[in-house]
Amino acid sequence: MAIDGPAGSGKSTVGRALAARLGVEYLDTGAMYRAVTSAVLRRGLDPQDAVAVAELAREVEISVGAGGVSVDGIDVTAEIRGPEVTRTVSLVAANPDVRAEMVRRQREWTRVRGGGVLEGRDIGTVVFPDAALKVYLTASPEVRARRRTAEVSDLDFKTVAADIARRDALDQGREASPLTQADDAVVVDTSDLSVEAIVDQLVSRLPGQREAASTRPAPDSTALAHGGDRGRHGHARPGTRGELILYGVVRGALLAFARLWFRVKASGTHNVPERGAFILAPVHRSNLDFMLVLVVTRRRMRFLAKDTLWKGPWARLFTALGGIPVARGTVDREALRTCIEVIEAGEPLVMFPEGTRQHGPVVQPFFDGPAFVQSRTGVPIVPVGIGGSEAAMPRGSKLIKPHRVRLVVGAPMNAESVDGSKARRAWVRARTADLHATVQELFDRAQRDAGTPNPSR
Ligand code: DC
Numbered sequence: 001m002a003i004d005g006p007a008g009s010g011k012s013t014v015g016r017a018l019a020a021r022l023g024v025e026y027l028d029t030g031a032m033y034r035a036v037t038s039a040v041l042r043r044g045l046d047p048q049d050a051v052a053v054a055e056l057a058r059e060v061e062i063s064v065g066a067g068g069v070s071v072d073g074i075d076v077t078a079e080i081r082g083p084e085v086t087r088t089v090s091l092v093a094a095n096p097d098v099r100a101e102m103v104r105r106q107r108e109w110t111r112v113r114g115g116g117v118l119e120g121r122d123i124g125t126v127v128f129p130d131a132a133l134k135v136y137l138t139a140s141p142e143v144r145a146r147r148r149t150a151e152v153s154d155l156d157f158k159t160v161a162a163d164i165a166r167r168d169a170l171d172q173g174r175e176a177s178p179l180t181q182a183d184d185a186v187v188v189d190t191s192d193l194s195v196e197a198i199v200d201q202l203v204s205r206l207p208g209q210r211e212a213a214s215t216r217p218a219p220d221s222t223a224l225a226h227g228g229d230r231g232r233h234g235h236a237r238p239g240t241r242g243e244l245i246l247y248g249v250v251r252g253a254l255l256a257f258a259r260l261w262f263r264v265k266a267s268g269t270h271n272v273p274e275r276g277a278f279i280l281a282p283v284h285r286s287n288l289d290f291m292l293v294l295v296v297t298r299r300r301m302r303f304l305a306k307d308t309l310w311k312g313p314w315a316r317l318f319t320a321l322g323g324i325p326v327a328r329g330t331v332d333r334e335a336l337r338t339c340i341e342v343i344e345a346g347e348p349l350v351m352f353p354e355g356t357r358q359h360g361p362v363v364q365p366f367f368d369g370p371a372f373v374q375s376r377t378g379v380p381i382v383p384v385g386i387g388g389s390e391a392a393m394p395r396g397s398k399l400i401k402p403h404r405v406r407l408v409v410g411a412p413m414n415a416e417s418v419d420g421s422k423a424r425r426a427w428v429r430a431r432t433a434d435l436h437a438t439v440q441e442l443f444d445r446a447q448r449d450a451g452t453p454n455p456s457r
Pocket residue numbers: 007029030031033034089090093094119120121122123167171
């Protein structure tokens with residue numbers, strides 16, 4: 001597993017925690033470049049002397065582990081974090097021959113252990129381009145400088161911030177394996193996330209961790225599957241802590257109103273998965289439905305909405321509430337891409353299979369979007385009936401009547417493994433028909449519970 005990113009982005013903390021969670025070893029490759037640098041300085045070599053430095057890199061004995069860092073048997077754990085090494089390390093790390101030797105040692109370290117978590121700048125791009133998991137961590141320059149200042153007691157914030165900016169420029173601008181994001185890396189901004197939340201997210205991205213991963217067809221969807229965090233709008237990413245708090249507060253307020261006004265209740269909520277992504281597929285009869293579905297789970301659910309809503313102060317609120325802007329007139333394919341990105345980022349997604357708000361007791365024909373997204377991602381679909389919402393606020397009405405509302409959540413419909421694009425298309429059609437029948441049944445029950453029973457068909 002490869003973790004890359006700039007200084008202070010949280011690589012070491014996240015890397016150690018991930019390794020501990022998975023019971024594998026962890027290697028800080030930055031410490032290796034620092035160790036070579038300390039050997040260069042100790043021997044009084046000129047760091048600019050590329051040939052001498054490369055020769056030293058090849059012969060020096062380096063040990064990096066939980067017990068600290070040593071060079072030729074001398075403990076340099078503290079020294080390599082000092083200002084002198086920190087100042088010189090970028091120069092040493094830019095030496096292509098030093099890099100070749102370090103990469104060789106890193107591959108050997110991994111081969112001997114049969115795997116592990118490696119952290120650095122070029123792990124996902126150069127050392128292990130085929131890593132099982134590639135992570136690129138970022139954080140705002142301010143947060144990164146604050147973290148580093150807390151680590152090194154004798155330097156002030158301004159000095160550290162300037163040093164980080166200088167090293168960023170050197171690491172990103174050098175010829176040999178500059179710091180870049182692998183195309184298929186999972187990108188996580190660690191500024192506002194807890195270590196545990198990040199590790200949870202990364203573990204869920206490991207191959208074999210997702211349900212029915214085999215239903216995800218190979219070549220055309222891999223770019224989507226891995227590029228999740230850098231979706232078209234950058235919205236297909238897990239919520240920051242601030243957003244999740246805001247979501248909780250707004251959800252609480254909306255539900256307090258809905259409980260008072262509609263006496264809203266849901267049955268079957270045990271069917272909602274507590275972890276991982278899923279697709280919530282409710283019937284759609286009223287603009288209130290967006291608010292009413294909040295009752296089925298405390299977890300933040302995402303939904304697509306017109307991008308014209310993202311204006312001024314509302315933009316942040318809609319994003320925090322899990323909204324994802326889609327351009328009006330967006331072709332279906334693009335909207336579905338976004339849906340897949342959201343799911344791949346690990347969050348639940350609300351998809352109204354009727355497309356837009358409909359009217360009356362009969363569930364209208366379904367788009368096959370939810371089944372299609374399921375076939376691509378392997379996550380369950382959770383069907384939902386909402387009863388009474390049309391009576392509470394029918395189309396064209398500005399008034400919200402205090403009508404009773406009931407939701408009925410059905411059993412999750414799991415993905416099945418299908419091979420071949422023809423078979424998959426047939427499967428998507430069959431799943432859509434199945435889902436339609438199930439939602440109709442749940443809608444009938446919910447309408448009955450809400451006191452507005454659908455006429456029997
Ligand atoms: O992560 P760190 O700050 O301890 O890294 C020290 C330096 O080593 C940093 O300037 C970038 C460089 N480095 C690198 O070029 N390639 C790596 N895989 C790891 C670190």
